[in-house]
Amino acid sequence: MSDNMQIAQHDPHAMTRAESEEARRRITLTPAVDIVEDAHSVTVWADLPGVPKDKLDIRVHDGSLTIDAESVVPVTHNLRLSHAEIRAPYFSRRFTVSEDFDTSRIEAALKDGVLKLTIPRRDEAKPRRIEVSVG
Structure with missing residues (x-):
């Protein structure tokens, strides 16, 4: 024993x-994000280094957007690891999404450790010009 x-x-x-x-x-780490909002959508860039697509989980429910991910530290196939100072972290971040945005049309892309989410505004929430009549 x-x-x-x-x-x-x-x-x-x-x-x-x-x-x-x-x-x-x-x-669990909170990934750093950049958020840009314009008249048509909001775009979120999240830093997720070492996260492959199959270890990324993006969910939206009841006005809440959740990003959960696990990074992978690659180890050579025939290598037996005896000591490692690098841990494969988990990432998690949650956002509240306004009803002005159409969560059914979210677009997501993962490239070079950066997740890009684009959430379009609902048509009725987009700014529009009001014509004024004279007389």
Whole structure:
């Protein structure tokens, strides 16, 4: 029996090395974003370094837009990792989306670690010019 296992048996709150490593790995970061709004849409750029498309989850529900992602630190196929100081972080960010925007038409693109979301305004929420009649 290893020392780690003996400690875990005596203290039910103690973590094994694998559990401790998993807990450290699960640290969630808030990605930096840039948001630009114009008369037609709002565009959100989120920095998600190391995140592949299959580890990206974007959801919208009840006026809430959620971005959840997991970055991947590539390891060569035949390499056995004995020590790593780089953790693959999780990213999470939530936004409230105004009813002025059409969440059913959100466009998303991921390129070079940057997620670009474009949320168009509803037609009735777009600014329009009012013609004035004389007389």
